[in-house]
Amino acid sequence: MEVNYLKKTTVALTVVLIALIVGASVYGVYTLYSSPASPTPSPSPSSTPSLSPTPQQTETVTVVDETGVSVEVTLPVTRIVNIAPGAAEILCAIGGGEKIVGRDAYSTFPPSMSAVPIVAESSFGPNMEQILELNPDLIIADQGLSDANRQKFEAVGVPVIVEMLMEPRLEDAIRNFGTVLGELDKANDYINFTQSYETLVKDRIATLSQSEKPTVYFEWYQPWYTSSLGDSWDELIVSAGGQNIAPSTLNVSNPILSPEYVAEQSPEIIVRMLTRMDGEDNAAFETLRNEILSRTGLSTTTAVKESNVFIIHNNLLVLRPAIGLLYLAKWFHPTLFADIDPAAIHVQMIQKYFGITLSGVFAYP
Amino acid sequence: MSTAAELRRLYSKGKKRKVLAIFALFIALLVAIVASVSLGAGSPRFIEAMNVIFSRVFPFFNINPEPAITQFIIMDLRLPRIVLAIVAGAGLAASGATMQGVLRNPLVSSYVLGISAAAGFGAALAIVFGISVIGLFGGYVIIANAFLFSLLAMVLVYGIARMRGISTETVILAGIAIGFLFSALLSLIQYVAPENEAVPAVVYWLMGSLHTSTWTSVLIVSPIVLITVLLMVQQSWNINVLSMGEDVATSLGVNSKRVLGINMVLETLATASIIAFSGVIGFVDLISPHIARMLIGSDHRFLIPCSALTGAFMLLCSDTVARLVLAPTELPVGIVTSLLGVPFFIYILVSKRRQSWR
Numbered sequence: 001m002e003v004n005y006l007k008k009t010t011v012a013l014t015v016v017l018i019a020l021i022v023g024a025s026v027y028g029v030y031t032l033y034s035s036p037a038s039p040t041p042s043p044s045p046s047s048t049p050s051l052s053p054t055p056q057q058t059e060t061v062t063v064v065d066e067t068g069v070s071v072e073v074t075l076p077v078t079r080i081v082n083i084a085p086g087a088a089e090i091l092c093a094i095g096g097g098e099k100i101v102g103r104d105a106y107s108t109f110p111p112s113m114s115a116v117p118i119v120a121e122s123s124f125g126p127n128m129e130q131i132l133e134l135n136p137d138l139i140i141a142d143q144g145l146s147d148a149n150r151q152k153f154e155a156v157g158v159p160v161i162v163e164m165l166m167e168p169r170l171e172d173a174i175r176n177f178g179t180v181l182g183e184l185d186k187a188n189d190y191i192n193f194t195q196s197y198e199t200l201v202k203d204r205i206a207t208l209s210q211s212e213k214p215t216v217y218f219e220w221y222q223p224w225y226t227s228s229l230g231d232s233w234d235e236l237i238v239s240a241g242g243q244n245i246a247p248s249t250l251n252v253s254n255p256i257l258s259p260e261y262v263a264e265q266s267p268e269i270i271v272r273m274l275t276r277m278d279g280e281d282n283a284a285f286e287t288l289r290n291e292i293l294s295r296t297g298l299s300t301t302t303a304v305k306e307s308n309v310f311i312i313h314n315n316l317l318v319l320r321p322a323i324g325l326l327y328l329a330k331w332f333h334p335t336l337f338a339d340i341d342p343a344a345i346h347v348q349m350i351q352k353y354f355g356i357t358l359s360g361v362f363a364y365p
Numbered sequence: 366m367s368t369a370a371e372l373r374r375l376y377s378k379g380k381k382r383k384v385l386a387i388f389a390l391f392i393a394l395l396v397a398i399v400a401s402v403s404l405g406a407g408s409p410r411f412i413e414a415m416n417v418i419f420s421r422v423f424p425f426f427n428i429n430p431e432p433a434i435t436q437f438i439i440m441d442l443r444l445p446r447i448v449l450a451i452v453a454g455a456g457l458a459a460s461g462a463t464m465q466g467v468l469r470n471p472l473v474s475s476y477v478l479g480i481s482a483a484a485g486f487g488a489a490l491a492i493v494f495g496i497s498v499i500g501l502f503g504g505y506v507i508i509a510n511a512f513l514f515s516l517l518a519m520v521l522v523y524g525i526a527r528m529r530g531i532s533t534e535t536v537i538l539a540g541i542a543i544g545f546l547f548s549a550l551l552s553l554i555q556y557v558a559p560e561n562e563a564v565p566a567v568v569y570w571l572m573g574s575l576h577t578s579t580w581t582s583v584l585i586v587s588p589i590v591l592i593t594v595l596l597m598v599q600q601s602w603n604i605n606v607l608s609m610g611e612d613v614a615t616s617l618g619v620n621s622k623r624v625l626g627i628n629m630v631l632e633t634l635a636t637a638s639i640i641a642f643s644g645v646i647g648f649v650d651l652i653s654p655h656i657a658r659m660l661i662g663s664d665h666r667f668l669i670p671c672s673a674l675t676g677a678f679m680l681l682c683s684d685t686v687a688r689l690v691l692a693p694t695e696l697p698v699g700i701v702t703s704l705l706g707v708p709f710f711i712y713i714l715v716s717k718r719r720q721s722w723r
Binding site for chain 2: 017018021121125221222223224225247255256257258259260261263264266277296297299300
């Protein structure tokens with residue numbers, strides 16, 4: 001009797017546990033997909049329809065995207081589905097924000113994006129039906145979009161531009177967006193904003209000898225993940241007047257550096273990139289920095305001994321490289337860039353291109 | 366000569382051979398330790414390493430102290446990693462030997478019992494979403510999650526097996542089922558991972574690595590492994606009896622269900638605490654017991670310690686190679702374990718005449 005009772009209890013418990021795990025996972029995935037959309041479930045449907053019916057003289061432009069494909073786009077473009085996280089920011093900055101009718105779940109900046117319906121998790125998972133129902137005349141995606149899905153869009157006559165929204169491709173992408181939006185001047189202005197600061201930093205560090213440039217250990221995502229020479233992160237470090245300690249022989253896409261190598265190199269500065277996964281509030285920056293300051297493998301490095309450990313939001317390195325560059329340059333050469341206030345320039349930039357006041361933390365300390 | 370004396374002589378001869386094999390393995394492990402402490406991405410080599418260690422053991426002989434950075438590399442980076450490799454290898458292999466014996470199945474490993482997949486799922490939850498069961502930060506979220514989900518897998522396997530009356534078949538089948546459940550959930554996480562960087566991080570974790578080892582991790586893992594492995598050795602008579610079949614065991618007064626339950630708990634505790642820190646290191650727990658069995662036969666009183674030594678040796682050698690091949694980049698140790706272990710295992714399999722698995 002007792003055995004039977006026990007058995008029944010175990011059966012029930014096991015079934016409940018399995019159900020709980022499966023349920024929790026499904027719920028987790030569900031919230032992940034739906035949460036960014038929840039603030040405004042039914043966005044104003046009247047945002048764009050007046051634009052499409054007006055018959056205008058058709059003009060076509062051809063742009064070459066990141067994949068080397070020549071994409072022919074008929075102007076004017078009025079309905080864009082953007083499923084490349086990051087591209088929304090650029091499109092809005094150069095006057096194309098109004099034309100975005102569908103987006104991926106991670107295009108959340110500028111805040112006006114929250115009114116645009118989500119039609120894809122990211123380029124990896126586009127909802128084909130929802131996208132086509134929006135009747136777009138241009139789809140912007142990143143390399144996550146599979147060739148098969150790209151062909152399906154093209155088969156129904158919708159041009160697809162695939163772009164990587166980070167250096168070294170960023171400027172070409174902005175220019176391509178400017179071309180298809182008919183806003184090339186604004187695109188060039190946006191590029192010039194970045195370039196002016198790149199030139200400023202370049203000029204100031206030009207006279208530095210190699211020994212005046214601090215050695216830098218750059219880390220991203222997980223402990224000991226670094227960037228090898230020639231990567232985009234490495235280029236930023238070098239542009240800001242630093243020396244990356246990762247050797248050039250690393251032919252691994254996500255190199256993980258040996259702790260004893262880092263200890264021996266004893267970098268003077270440690271920069272850790274913060275991603276959305278780490279959280280984006282003040283505490284997240286502090287947590288990351290404290291972890292590095294207290295990590296055993298790093299305790300002997302100059303950077304930790306002198307507390308030269310800095311955390312930077314990945315948006316500043318990816319989408320707003322001018323601001324990221326200024327932060328890095330000021331950390332590497334505080335006296336040389338004493339008159340530069342990266343935070344203030346960041347605020348100016350956001351005000352100028354998006355008309356909003358910047359809030360939040362982007363670099364620490 | 367009487368038969369009894371003859372048997373006793375044969376037995377003690379076999380016993381001597383077994384002790385000798387264990388001693389030889391011990392020496393091999395010592396050599397591997399010396400080699401491992403002398404090699405790495407940093408510059409310290411044999412002389413420096415020995416200097417540092419001897420100066421720590423005999424402080425009064427310290428005539429020519431090494432620079433602080435050399436001492437740090439040897440004492441705080443290489444040694445904890447070496448110790449963890451030994452402890453992890455020994456724990457995994459002893460667990461493998463125990464469970465293969467208890468379940469009377471040569472294919473049993475932490476993969477088959479669903480523990481690896483569950484640990485992987487827990488870790489991936491932490492890596493991709495930062496979701497943890499307990500509020501901790503940094504690497505500890507991953508460790509706690511991996512550990513707790515491994516235990517959860519064991520509870521589920523045991524619960525399911527109990528429904529049909531616990532037996533070797535039900536445990537293995539339940540383990541496979543739970544393993545598939547967690548693998549599917551793991552794939553789901555990887556598929557929906559919002560950050561592109563998260564997926565390689567999960568994959569890397571699943572391949573196993575010891576590069577984040579510290580004395581803290583050694584201090585946490587070692588006592589658990591030491592105690593569980595000793596308890597496994599204590600169980601070896603029961604396992605020996607059980608390996609003659611459940612009926613024989615019952616007639617000799619061994620409660621096979623109880624032995625199975627106890628060993629499942631021991632195995633899970635050891636394996637879970639190890640892979641929580643190291644990531645999923647496969648193959649060691651599957652193959653080390655076989656190598657040990659080929660060397661000394663299947664008396665679990667000797668097999669469990671011998672497997673532990675084999676596993677420790679295997680994992681230490683693999684991790685040393687993983688540190689060196691692409692230095693200063695780390696290679697996941699799980700890859701090396703299989704790449705080095707498989708040819709070695711096939712060699713033993715082909716060259717040995719003895720039938721190791723009845």
